[in-house]
Amino acid sequence: MTTNSTEYSQRRAFLQATGAAAAGTIAFGGGEAATAAESTVGQECMTIVYQNGPDVRFDFDYYVSTHMPLIMRLYGESISRFELHRGLPGADGGLPPYIATISIWIADVDAFERAAAEHQAGIRADVSKFTNAELISQRDRVVGITSR
Numbered sequence: 146m147t148t149n150s151t152e153y154s155q156r157r158a159f160l161q162a163t164g165a166a167a168a169g170t171i172a173f174g175g176g177e178a179a180t181a182a183e184s185t186v187g188q189e190c191m192t193i194v195y196q197n198g199p200d201v202r203f204d205f206d207y208y209v210s211t212h213m214p215l216i217m218r219l220y221g222e223s224i225s226r227f228e229l230h231r232g233l234p235g236a237d238g239g240l241p242p243y244i245a246t247i248s249i250w251i252a253d254v255d256a257f258e259r260a261a262a263e264h265q266a267g268i269r270a271d272v273s274k275f276t277n278a279e280l281i282s283q284r285d286r287v288v289g290i291t292s293r
Contacts, residue, residue: 188287189254193247195278197232203244204275205231212271216249219264223256224249244278 195203213227228248232241251257272280 186287186290189251190285190287191249191251191282192285193249193280193282194243195245195276195280197240197242197244197278199240201244201278202276203278205229205245207275208245212275215271216268219268220257220260223251223253223260225252226250244276
């Protein structure tokens, strides 16, 4: 089955309109910038995971309504897409290893690094307002893509 970018865009719009966020993913961004961020070899991405555990809390509502907009405002056009994923139980029903995973697609590396240097401390200070989980972050570069 071959799917073009228009069909992907239509699916994305449908999922967003039907509350796909409840299924575990919230995404800021859209349109051509999001498509490019999802499908370009060489694209940089920041991946952040929040480790799960029996006493870990994560306020997804706060993250979506306050933390994501804060980052998008401070980082501006340097981010083309911002995704929040909720960890789901494994096949055995056990806790997922990560309560949340974040993917931040970087549109402009230099602008992203300038924004990080200026705003990272303030953003880190906001973390305690939505979670007590330990976070691990990593910068990634897309090296291969395949799809159906």
